[in-house]
Amino acid sequence: MLTSDDLAFFTMLASSASLAESARKLNVTPPAVTQRLRALEARVGVRLIDRSGRQLSLTDEGALVASHGMVVAEAIEALAEALADRKSAVSGHLRIAAPHGFGRLHVAPVVEAFARLHRGVTVTLDLSDHPGSPLIESCDVIIHIGPPGPMNQIVTTLAPNRRILCASPGYLDEAPPVRSPRDLTQHRCLVVRENDEDVTLWRFSHPSCDPATVRIHPAMSSNDGAVVREWALAGQGIAIRSEWNIATDLADGRLRRVLPDWEAPSADVVAMLGARHGRSARTTAFLAMLRQSLTPPPWGQAPWGQGDGPASAELS
Incomplete structure (x- = not known):
């Protein structure tokens, strides 16, 4: 018969890449883990871990025990939370x-x-x-x-958190003026590529004009927003960045807001x-x-x- 301690032990074992890793997690020696595993397998009468490879691999029976162990662990945690919430x-x-x-x-x-x-x-x-x-x-x-x-x-x-269209003073001083969103098609634009979002379609709203949608052609792109901010600071082009990320740059003059009357969708x-x-x-x-x-x-x-x-x- 399996106890909750057995299930917790085997769940930890199943989430480890090796017996040595599980031993480190449990703060015991690898032989102690091996001995406890053998005792557990002897008690249930089936092999739970396939030891033929270099990494731990669950048998079908082992996967069944691990899945039930997760259910029991979550139930115990939920009960502890409910009791804690009562007080x-x-x-x-x-x-x-x-x-x-x-x-x-x-x-x-x-x-x-x-x-x-x-x-x-x-x-x-x-x-x-x-x-x-x-x-x-x-x-x-x-x-x-x-x-x-x-x-x-x-x-x-x-x-x-607003999203701000911005660029460095150095870039703006040398580039053509930006008087409307459509002017962005003539500029170097920097984008952050996230998930499957179409980052080349920039949308803007204005309190007294119709919304504007512009298809830009990125000069540089990255999946890291910090990198795109650094490119903007270096004068590589115009970017849309979160207010939390560039507020200090704007206040210190390292970046300027472009088209301040137009707003990008907030985030x-x-x-x-x-x-x-x-x-x-x-x-x-x-x-x-x-x-x-x-x-x-x-x-x-x-x-x-x-x-x-x-x-x-x-x-x-």
């Missing part, structure tokens, strides 16, 4: 995913403060190029910049939650702390945010 205790393991740049600058400090305040919580912060809905089953909170995922997810907005900072994770006390407490740190948005406090200066106005 409003913040405990358990908090899993967070966030974009690289934004995560380092705005999420990681809050995670540190949260862990300091709630000693009963362990935290994992995974930074990814494009964290999104595929991670919703493995994370409690996914910080996302831009349109949220499917409607069956719980989504809460944390902070507004608000949102948190996506799974239906199960959204109810935990630790998730609620972390989101409250993160929202407080982003209210008001730090990037909205730059001098340029109070009104665009003459450097950008001259391009309107």
Whole structure:
């Protein structure tokens, strides 16, 4: 008969590449792992791990035990969360995913403060190029910049974030003037390629004009927004970047806003939650702390945010 400890042990084993790795995770010696595995297999009467290769490989019976182990582990975690919520205790393991740049600058400090305040919580912060809905089953909170995922997810907005058309003063001083969105077709444009989005179609709105859509021809592109920002700073062309990412550059004059009367679609900072994770006390407490740190948005406090200066106005 299998116990919950047996299932937890085998689930850890199944998620490891080797017996040595599982031994490190369990803080025991490899022989101890081998001995416990043999005892487990003897008790159930079937082989669970195929040891013929260099890496661990589950037998069909092993895969069955591992899948049931995951179910039991999730049920135990859910029960612990429910009991903790009854007494409003913040405990358990908090899993967070966030974009690289934004995560380092705005999420990681809050995670540190949260862990300091709630000693009963362990935290994992995974930074990814494009964290999104595929991670919703493995994370409690996914910080996302831009349109949220499917409607069956719980989504809460944390902070507004405009997307700004910008370029360096050096580029703008030497390039033809930009008086309307259609002029962008004659300029070097820099784009961030994300997922399957059509990044060559730039859309703009204006308070007193019809919306404009422009098909640009990128001079340079990258899947890393930080790289595209550096290219813009180096005078390589015009880019659309998030306000949080370039507010300081605009305030310091390293970048100028282009066509300040025209707005690109915004990309608000949102948190996506799974239906199960959204109810935990630790998730609620972390989101409250993160929202407080982003209210008001730090990037909205730059001098340029109070009104665009003459450097950008001259391009309107």
